[in-house]
Amino acid sequence: MIEQIPRVVVLRLPLYIRALSVLALEGKEVVNSRELGERLQIAPAQIRKDLSYFGKFGTQGRGYNVKQLMGELRHILGLDRQWSMALIGVGRLGRAILSYEGFAPQGFRIVAAFDTDQRQIGKKIGDLVVQDIKEIASTVRERGIDIGVVAVPPSEAQKAIDALVDCGIKAILNYAPVGARVPGDVQLREIDPVLALQTMTFYLKASKG
Amino acid sequence: MIEQIPRVVVLRLPLYIRALSVLALEGKEVVNSRELGERLQIAPAQIRKDLSYFGKFGTQGRGYNVKQLMGELRHILGLDRQWSMALIGVGRLGRAILSYEGFAPQGFRIVAAFDTDQRQIGKKIGDLVVQDIKEIASTVRERGIDIGVVAVPPSEAQKAIDALVDCGIKAILNYAPVGARVPGDVQLREIDPVLALQTMTFYLKASKG
DNA sequence: TCCTGTGAAATACTTCACAGCT
DNA sequence: AGCTGTGAAGTATTTCACAGGA
Numbered sequence: 001m002i003e004q005i006p007r008v009v010v011l012r013l014p015l016y017i018r019a020l021s022v023l024a025l026e027g028k029e030v031v032n033s034r035e036l037g038e039r040l041q042i043a044p045a046q047i048r049k050d051l052s053y054f055g056k057f058g059t060q061g062r063g064y065n066v067k068q069l070m071g072e073l074r075h076i077l078g079l080d081r082q083w084s085m086a087l088i089g090v091g092r093l094g095r096a097i098l099s100y101e102g103f104a105p106q107g108f109r110i111v112a113a114f115d116t117d118q119r120q121i122g123k124k125i126g127d128l129v130v131q132d133i134k135e136i137a138s139t140v141r142e143r144g145i146d147i148g149v150v151a152v153p154p155s156e157a158q159k160a161i162d163a164l165v166d167c168g169i170k171a172i173l174n175y176a177p178v179g180a181r182v183p184g185d186v187q188l189r190e191i192d193p194v195l196a197l198q199t200m201t202f203y204l205k206a207s208k209g
Numbered sequence: 210m211i212e213q214i215p216r217v218v219v220l221r222l223p224l225y226i227r228a229l230s231v232l233a234l235e236g237k238e239v240v241n242s243r244e245l246g247e248r249l250q251i252a253p254a255q256i257r258k259d260l261s262y263f264g265k266f267g268t269q270g271r272g273y274n275v276k277q278l279m280g281e282l283r284h285i286l287g288l289d290r291q292w293s294m295a296l297i298g299v300g301r302l303g304r305a306i307l308s309y310e311g312f313a314p315q316g317f318r319i320v321a322a323f324d325t326d327q328r329q330i331g332k333k334i335g336d337l338v339v340q341d342i343k344e345i346a347s348t349v350r351e352r353g354i355d356i357g358v359v360a361v362p363p364s365e366a367q368k369a370i371d372a373l374v375d376c377g378i379k380a381i382l383n384y385a386p387v388g389a390r391v392p393g394d395v396q397l398r399e400i401d402p403v404l405a406l407q408t409m410t411f412y413l414k415a416s417k418g
Numbered sequence: 419t420c421c422t423g424t425g426a427a428a429t430a431c432t433t434c435a436c437a438g439c440t
Numbered sequence: 441a442g443c444t445g446t447g448a449a450g451t452a453t454t455t456c457a458c459a460g461g462a
Contacts, residue, residue: 006431014407018388032443039389043434044443052445058438060444077407078414096305097402102386106403146413147406158402170416171409173402177311179227187412189405193306193382194315196398197356198223198286200380203396204355205287207379215453241421252420254455261423269422270462 009050013073015040016047020070031060031099032063041205055097079107085173086145089152090120090130093175098125111143133163141165148172150180161188218259220381222282224249229279241272288316294382295354296320297369298361299329299339302384306360307334320352325365342372349376354382363387370397 019039023031033044039049051057051069054076060063074080085103087094087110098110114133115121123130131139139145148164150157150172157176164172171187174180177195181207232240242253250340259380260266260278263285267273283289294312296303296319306318322340324330332339342346348354357373357383360364366385373381380396383389386404390396 010411011408013411014404015388017407018386018404022387034443039390041330042391045435045446046431048443048445049432056445058444061442062440063443075303076411078410079407083406083410091439092305092308092310096301099301100273100402102403103406106407107431108403108406147409171406173405173409176380177227179224181248181250185416187409189409191402191405192315193309193400194311195223195227195318196382196400197292197312197380198226198288198315199220200356200382200396200398201287201292202219202222202285202366204292207394217453243421252455254424254457255453257421257423265423267422268462269460270420284461302426 005053008055012046013077014041015042015075016050017070017073017079020066020073023066024070029068030063031066031069033058036064046073082107082109083147084109084111084143084145085106085147085149086110086114086140086143086169087138087149087151088114088133088136089150089156090115090123090125090166091151091153094151095125095150097130097175108147110149112139112145115137116152133160136163137167140169145169146171149175151175154178183185214262218262219286221251221255221259222286224251225259226279226282226286226288229282232275233279236318239272239273240275240278242267245273291316291318292356293318293320293352294356294358295319295345295349295352295353295373295378296322296358296360297323297342297373298343298359298365298385299324299332299334300360300362301311303360304334306358306384307337317356319358321354323348325361342369345372345374349378354378356382358382358384359389360384 019036031091033047037044037047057069057072087097090113113125113128113130114136115130116133119187120130148169150160152160154176157178160170161172161180161182165182165186170185173189173191175191177192180188228245244254246253246256266278266281294317296306299322322334322337322339323345324339325342329339330341357378359369361369363385366387367389370389370391372383374391374395379394381399382398384400386401389397
């Protein structure tokens with residue numbers, strides 16, 4: 001029930017959740033695939049097909065109950081629990097990540113922060129104390145950390161990622177602009193605004209000079 | 210020569226450039242598709258096929274000249290020039306984006322910053338003065354802005370994006386965690402770490418409890 | 419001999435179209 | 441009458457496999 005789900009489908013589920021939460025805020029109780037598709041710019045059949053991988057959530061002739069479908073999807077993605085994260089790198093970028101308000105409301109908490117810089121270690125940032133990267137294995141165990149967040153300079157990124165993998169971490173969010181390598185059973189996602197920009201310029205070139 | 214290139218191919222070109230720049234730093238002069246593929250975890254045939262959409266860049270029996278291929282790809286993506294960007298929203302996130310050191314070396318410069326908050330307008334951040342969003346149209350024209358960067362609260366994002374579109378901007382990097390709508394000729398990329406996390410938990414759920 | 423460039427085959431993903439439930 | 445769920449058809453993308461140049 002896990003590997004036969006197309007990757008692209010899993011990538012779209014969070015989009016559905018996000019749209020449904022907007023609909024819920026607007027007070028809408030029921031939505032059909034056409035309307036949901038219009039908001040997301042996704043074909044209605046695509047949405048129905050995607051959902052069909054996981055079960056039957058709609059009512060024929062009516063559509064989907066907004067709150068119920070949102071709950072189902074959150075459960076499917078494992079979002080009906082808290083996830084604990086460890087941050088590696090408390091430089092400028094790392095500090096921005098620590099102060100980002102978007103994680104907590106979605107159930108993601110940063111519960112530990114690491115660095116290699118002796119001047120940073122021991123410092124308090126918010127309610128976290130920056131720890132030596134050497135303590136990572138024990139801390140991951142003690143605090144039940146599920147996800148690693150990497151915000152170190154590019155040259156240090158693979159090392160940081162290897163350290164996380166060695167602790168048994170199976171999901172890493174990498175803010176460093178490098179293509180890191182991980183074993184096949186480890187999930188890795190990159191947050192790299194420059195990559196995003198570089199794919200847009202290709203299309204800009206055509207319209208502009 | 211633009212619309213018949215598969216989207217996924219365009220998404221991979223920046224990855225090739227990034228890997229090639231590492232190889233160049235390492236002093237490697239020539240690389241073949243197998244080795245490049247190993248670094249990127251992409252099949253060699255995929256790389257050769259991708260490149261074949263744009264021309265013939267390799268030498269049979271040898272491979273690709275690293276610097277030359279990098280130059281070709283940079284040209285294809287339009288990265289052999291500077292791109293000017295306008296930031297909307299100078300809150301915590303916006304300020305982090307302004308101080309991000311990763312844009313300039315890749316030819317992306319933020320040359321204007323806007324906000325709606327009267328308390329922010331007129332303030333200096335680095336060498337930029339925060340401007341009223343009302344001035345956006347004239348500033349985009351005067352400073353030749355190509356790309357908009359949105360870092361406003363979710364509730365304001367669609368408004369900010371509409372303002373950019375109205376100025377004729379054709380590429381927008383959206384940091385606000387909302388699915389915004391743009392006309393078909395406008396490129397939009399989202400930077401949303403929560404979406405990335407939410408697609409990883411699906412796979413985590415299987416291994417962990 | 420080694421490795422590119424590329425048609426052809428295989429696979430993955432999307433869209434169609436309609437039976438069937440409400 | 442309206443809309444879901446889904447096989448089947450249609451596209452898109454990836455991989456194979458090999459001719460041919462260095």
